[in-house]
Amino acid sequence: MSLPAVKLTDVYKSFGKSRIINRVNLEINTGERHAVIGPNGAGKSTLFNLISGFYPVSSGRIELKGREITNLSSHQINRRGLSRSFQVTNIFPKMSVFENIRCALLWTTGYRYSFWHLCGRLKRLNEKAEELLEKISMTERRHVPAGLLAYAEQRALEIGVTIAGDADVILLDEPTAGMSRSETERAVSLIREVTESKTLIMVEHDMSVVFDLADRISVLVYGEIITTDSPDNIRNNTRVQEAYLGKESA
Amino acid sequence: MKKKDKKGFFMWSKHGLWIAAMLIVIILPFFFRSGFSRSMLSQIGIAIIFALSYNMLLGQAGLLSFGHAVFYGLGGFFTIHILNTVSNGVITIPLELLPLAGGFGAVIVGLVFGWLSTERAGTPFALISLGIGELIAASSLMFPSFFGGEQGISGDRMTVFALTGIRFGKQITIYYLIAFWAFLSIVLMYLLTQTPLGRLANAVRDNPERASFIGYNPHWVRTLQYALAAFFAGIAGGLFAVNYEIVTAETVGFIPSGNVLMMTYIGGVGHFFGPILGAVLVTFMQLSLANMTHAWLIYFGLLFIGMVIWAPSGIAGIIMLHEPVWKAKLMKRLIPSYALAVFPALILFLGTVMFIEISYHLSLSVDPTAPMHLFGIHFRAQSLFPWGITVFLILIGFGLLQRAIKRVRQSWGEVNLIMKKESS
Numbered sequence: 001m002s003l004p005a006v007k008l009t010d011v012y013k014s015f016g017k018s019r020i021i022n023r024v025n026l027e028i029n030t031g032e033r034h035a036v037i038g039p040n041g042a043g044k045s046t047l048f049n050l051i052s053g054f055y056p057v058s059s060g061r062i063e064l065k066g067r068e069i070t071n072l073s074s075h076q077i078n079r080r081g082l083s084r085s086f087q088v089t090n091i092f093p094k095m096s097v098f099e100n101i102r103c104a105l106l107w108t109t110g111y112r113y114s115f116w117h118l119c120g121r122l123k124r125l126n127e128k129a130e131e132l133l134e135k136i137s138m139t140e141r142r143h144v145p146a147g148l149l150a151y152a153e154q155r156a157l158e159i160g161v162t163i164a165g166d167a168d169v170i171l172l173d174e175p176t177a178g179m180s181r182s183e184t185e186r187a188v189s190l191i192r193e194v195t196e197s198k199t200l201i202m203v204e205h206d207m208s209v210v211f212d213l214a215d216r217i218s219v220l221v222y223g224e225i226i227t228t229d230s231p232d233n234i235r236n237n238t239r240v241q242e243a244y245l246g247k248e249s250a
Numbered sequence: 251m252k253k254k255d256k257k258g259f260f261m262w263s264k265h266g267l268w269i270a271a272m273l274i275v276i277i278l279p280f281f282f283r284s285g286f287s288r289s290m291l292s293q294i295g296i297a298i299i300f301a302l303s304y305n306m307l308l309g310q311a312g313l314l315s316f317g318h319a320v321f322y323g324l325g326g327f328f329t330i331h332i333l334n335t336v337s338n339g340v341i342t343i344p345l346e347l348l349p350l351a352g353g354f355g356a357v358i359v360g361l362v363f364g365w366l367s368t369e370r371a372g373t374p375f376a377l378i379s380l381g382i383g384e385l386i387a388a389s390s391l392m393f394p395s396f397f398g399g400e401q402g403i404s405g406d407r408m409t410v411f412a413l414t415g416i417r418f419g420k421q422i423t424i425y426y427l428i429a430f431w432a433f434l435s436i437v438l439m440y441l442l443t444q445t446p447l448g449r450l451a452n453a454v455r456d457n458p459e460r461a462s463f464i465g466y467n468p469h470w471v472r473t474l475q476y477a478l479a480a481f482f483a484g485i486a487g488g489l490f491a492v493n494y495e496i497v498t499a500e501t502v503g504f505i506p507s508g509n510v511l512m513m514t515y516i517g518g519v520g521h522f523f524g525p526i527l528g529a530v531l532v533t534f535m536q537l538s539l540a541n542m543t544h545a546w547l548i549y550f551g552l553l554f555i556g557m558v559i560w561a562p563s564g565i566a567g568i569i570m571l572h573e574p575v576w577k578a579k580l581m582k583r584l585i586p587s588y589a590l591a592v593f594p595a596l597i598l599f600l601g602t603v604m605f606i607e608i609s610y611h612l613s614l615s616v617d618p619t620a621p622m623h624l625f626g627i628h629f630r631a632q633s634l635f636p637w638g639i640t641v642f643l644i645l646i647g648f649g650l651l652q653r654a655i656k657r658v659r660q661s662w663g664e665v666n667l668i669m670k671k672e673s674s
């Protein structure tokens with residue numbers, strides 16, 4: 001059995017007096033697509049913020065590919081191969097689409113803090129950026145400042161920025177929220193394509209997307225994971241229906 | 251096909267600009283022959299480097315510093331000390347390379363202060379920069395052997411051998427030395443904006459959170475950017491030392507720190523060339539206005555406030571606003587309305603000048619009862635008549651300008667409409 005991609009042990013998180021994450025234990029297998037679902041305010045985004053180092057944990061332990069990453073800063077965790085997107089689009093709004101992608105590639109292509117390379121002259125870097133633009137179908141929009149893109153395009157660009165660094169663990173926070181049916185379908189096939197042979201953890205409200213993509217699902221309610229199981233079993237789980245799915249269909 | 255031609259032209263105009271700039275720098279002293287104007291040109295060259303280095307912080311990294319002159323002044327002191335060491339025969343460094351001593355000294359100090367102050371941008375950074383300015387200003391009193399106390403540290407550049415064999419006695423030779431370093435620094439600072447660090451400085455400015463999720467430590471990006479900005483400020487300070495052969499503690503103080511902020515801002519922080527315009531304009535104003543009127547600081551202050559309120563993107567921003575109009579060949583639709591605004595603007599300007607000069611004469615001159623003269627006219631500041639004219643000019647100018655601005659807005663509306671139609 002290989003090491004889990006991400007492992008949370010007894011993780012707690014409180015803001016002031018309110019405990020938002022309450023003793024979460026979770027193992028994400030390497031290579032699986034894992035969905036985290038739960039009602040609004042359950043703490044899903046907070047959980048992502050803990051795993052990605054955006055917030056420190058109150059207590060507990062987080063491991064990435066067998067190495068402890070508890071309370072490392074986000075850039076350190078990112079360099080160890082974990083990348084994320086945000087629920088509210090988070091890109092570089094003034095930069096062009098191309099520039100967004102290229103910046104996201106710089107660290108892993110090894111240029112890091114270089115002030116002696118000219119980005120325009122780095123052939124491998126620019127080729128990679130082109131490829132990625134093609135992948136997210138934004139070649140045509142390359143010169144547009146990211147802040148001026150349509151919403152669905154911004155979400156696609158954010159996925160591009162998230163996967164650019166070639167991290168093997170990808171966290172996506174509600175990647176299809178606010179999209180139309182057809183946009184959602186396109187986003188799902190993009191996610192499927194770019195997370196091929198990677199570990200994906202995603203928060204998602206759209207149940208069809210969840211059941212379509214996920215290998216396993218965890219249900220988070222009031223900061224606790226009440227169950228982790230296959231999509232079929234989750235669908236038939238009465239506790240889940242009560243806590244979450246029932247509410248949706250009601 | 252047509253598109254390609256345009257691109258070719260653009261490429262040419264891009265490099266053509268650099269070549270043209272170099273030519274201008276070379277021939278400029280032939281048009282400005284007086285000692286005063288040549289020393290002004292030298293000062294402008296230094297100010298350009300200084301302002302561009304400041305914009306590496308403010309414009310490119312979003313760091314508002316109130317203490318950037320620390321590196322300018324320290325660069326000056328490092329250079330003058332090295333110059334004196336060379337004079338004493340302890341080491342040999344050619345004069346042309348001495349500004350580098352300022353740059354390298356400043357970069358080391360810059361790494362330390364950069365690390366200390368850039369964990370957060372925004373207010374914490376601005377406040378720490380103020381503290382650093384205070385710290386160095388205070389140290390200048392505590393370490394007279396380095397800062398030279400009241401009279402500063404002086405040196406004699408003629409005692410240092412020159413690589414090029416030029417005798418750097420006359421102002422014109424120093425001008426070319428400064429021009430060389432200014433040109434080199436401009437090119438290097440421009441290229442820096444195209445490097446991974448330069449791009450990431452923008453990224454961290456706009457969204458430090460995202461930057462950290464693509465592998466970068468915003469603190470370290472800012473620190474490096476800060477140190478590089480310090481380097482160029484140090485070069486500028488080094489040139490100051492070579493130019494004046496004396497450096498005093500005032501150079502590390504708040505006056506040059508505030509000055510470089512205003513120059514950069516007036517020029518425009520959003521475009522690379524903005525600070526160049528600001529440095530030229532402000533240095534020119536400082537030197538020539540100071541000759542014309544004692545109240546020049548008031549004019550300067552008014553200009554700065556006016557820019558912050560009405561043109562926060564600076565002169566460069568105003569120019570670049572017209573770029574798409576120019577490309578769409580629609581400037582002819584704007585110019586008439588601009589021309590109509592010139593006259594009321596002049597009237598308002600005249601009124602303001604009279605107001606400032608008369609008040610200044612009344613409150614701050616040696617003998618307020620003595621007649622004053624303005625635009626070649628002699629009058630007494632106490633009599634009512636000049637006040638009447640002043641108020642009249644201001645009111646009329648203001649009223650007419652309002653109408654002119656309405657016209658300008660209208661023309662802009664039309665131009666925007668046309669451009670929108672064409673693009674869709």
Ligand SMILES: Nc1ncnc2c1ncn2[C@@H]1O[C@H](COP(=O)(O)OP(=O)(O)OP(=O)(O)O)[C@@H](O)[C@H]1O
Nearest residue numbers: 015020038039040041042043044045046047087203
């Ligand atoms: N930085 C913070 N400080 C204080 N409270 C916070 C903070 N971040 C989140 N919370 C609180 O934690 C709770 C969980 O928020 P979180 O964003 O994790 O929920 P979520 O499951 O992602 O919900 P949604 O489906 O609406 O996105 C909310 O009550 C929120 O107010």
Ligand SMILES: [Mg+2]
Nearest residue numbers: 044045046087
């Ligand atoms: Mg959320």
